Amino acid sequence: MNLNNFLPLTETTFYIMLSLLNPSHGYAIMQNVEKLSEKKVKVAAGTLYGAIENLMKQKLIKSVESEDKRRKVYVLTTEGKDVLRLEVTRIKHLVTISEDLIK
Numbered sequence: 537m538n539l540n541n542f543l544p545l546t547e548t549t550f551y552i553m554l555s556l557l558n559p560s561h562g563y564a565i566m567q568n569v570e571k572l573s574e575k576k577v578k579v580a581a582g583t584l585y586g587a588i589e590n591l592m593k594q595k596l597i598k599s600v601e602s603e604d605k606r607r608k609v610y611v612l613t614t615e616g617k618d619v620l621r622l623e624v625t626r627i628k629h630l631v632t633i634s635e636d637l638i639k
Contacts, residue, residue, distance in 0.1 A: 537615070557612055
């Protein structure tokens with residue numbers, strides 16, 4: 537599987553995936569996205585669960601067992617972490633070339 541096919545990630549998906557480096561449920565993901573983005577990105581429930589569904593289909597996240605049976609908990613898969621690393625590398629490259637050109 538060519539993980540580069542998942543790139544570029546949308547800003548929202550990027551923050552959701554960052555939030556899922558540790559197991560988390562929907563509401564906690566929404567709060568963490570807002571925190572990580574310094575309140576610049578707010579994820580509505582419909583957007584979040586649509587993204588979760590897509591990430592599950594792509595096998596970039598998975599559902600894990602939770603003590604709270606009322607909430608589904610998700611976490612990045614190994615492939616999800618690899619995609620996130622590739623995206624960070626891509627963004628770093630964009631910043632580097634931009635800084636060099638803007639000087």
